[in-house]
Amino acid sequence: MKVHQLWLVVVLVHCLTPLLIANSTPHDVTTTQFWQKHFQNKDTLNYPVVFVHGINARLSDWEKTASLLSNDTYCTVTYHKKDTIKINKRGNTHCTIWNICYYEPNLVKEMLIGDLKRYSLRLDAIIALIKQESQQNKVIIIAHSMGGLVARSYMSHTKASWNSVYKILTVGTPHEGVPIAPPIINHLRDLHPKSIFIKNLNNHWQAPLNKGYKQWGVIGAVNIKKTSSTASIKASSTDSGGPGYIPISSSIPFGEWQAAIKQPNIPSLNTPHFGYRLFTNAKHDDLLFHEAVLKAIIWTTTN
Secondary structure, X not given: OOHHHHHHHXXXXXXXXXXXXXXXXXXXXOOHHHHHHHHHOXXXXXXXXXXXXXXXXXXXXXXXXXXXXXOOOOEEEEEEOOOEEEEEOOOOOOOOEEEEEOOOOOHHHHHHHOOHHHHHHHHHHHHHHHHHHHOXXXXXXXXXXXXHHXXXXXXXXXXXXHHOEEEEEEEOOOOOOOOOOOOOOHHHHHXXXXXXXXXXXXXXXXXXXXXXXXOEEEEEEEOHHHOOOHHHOOOOOEOOOOXXXXXXXXXXXXXXXXXXXXXXXXXXXXXXXXXXXXEEEOOXXXXXXXXXXXXXXXXXXXX
C-alpha cells in the first residue's frame, strides 16, 4: 500500500470510529452493563459528564439517564439562593456522571426574575466546582431544551469557559427560539426567535463554526403522531405537535434540519455546522431517556 493510501485509511478510521461505535453497539444501550463496559474502555474519555436540564425542570428530568450511565452512583449539584452551591456525592468519592440544577429552590421566583444569562453564570460556578472535585480541566455537557442555550451561553463567557467543554450535545434545544414565547420578561423573552439573547449567542458562535468547530452535537425531533409522515415535516413541525414546543428548524438550526429528516435515526458526522447531527421521532420529554440520545452520548464520551 502506498503512503498516501495508508494516510487516507488512517484518516477515515479516525473520523468514522465514533459513528461506527454509536451505530454498532453490540449490547443494549439501555442497560447498566453496557455503560459499565463503555466507561472502562480505553477509548472512553474520563471527563465529567454534566447533565443540564431545561425550562421549569429539576434534577428529576435527567435522573433516569444519569442513573443508567452510572449504575445509580452519580453526583448531584444544586444552586441555592445567595450564590451557594450544594454538592451531593451520594457516598461516591469519584463521579463520572453529574446531574445539576441551576434553579433556586423557589421555582416561582425563578419564573419571575430568572433569565438565561443569569442561569449561564450559575452554570459557570457549578462547572468550576465539578472540575475542582473531579480534578479535570474539561467537562462534557448533555443539555435538554432551554438548558442547551444556557450551556452554549456559558461557553461564550470567556475563552477559558469555551475551552473547558470537550463536547456539547444539545437535545431538543430551541437554538433559533420558540415562536410562541412572549417577548416580555426574563427567560420567556430570551426564548423568543428575535430576542437579543438568541441573536448575540448565535453571532458569537458563528466564528468558531466557520473555522470548523466540530465538538457540538445536536438532536432534533418531531412527534410523528402529530404529522402524517416524515415527508410532510415542515420547518414549523415540533417535537410534541403544539406551537409551544420546539420546531425542528430550531433544534437542528442553520437550515440543516432539511438534510437531517431524510435520514431518521441515522447520525451524520462533521456536517457544515455540527460534529454530530441526528433527527428522530419523539416527544420533547421522551428525549430525556431515548435510545438515540444514549447512542449520541457514546459520541460525546469517545475520543
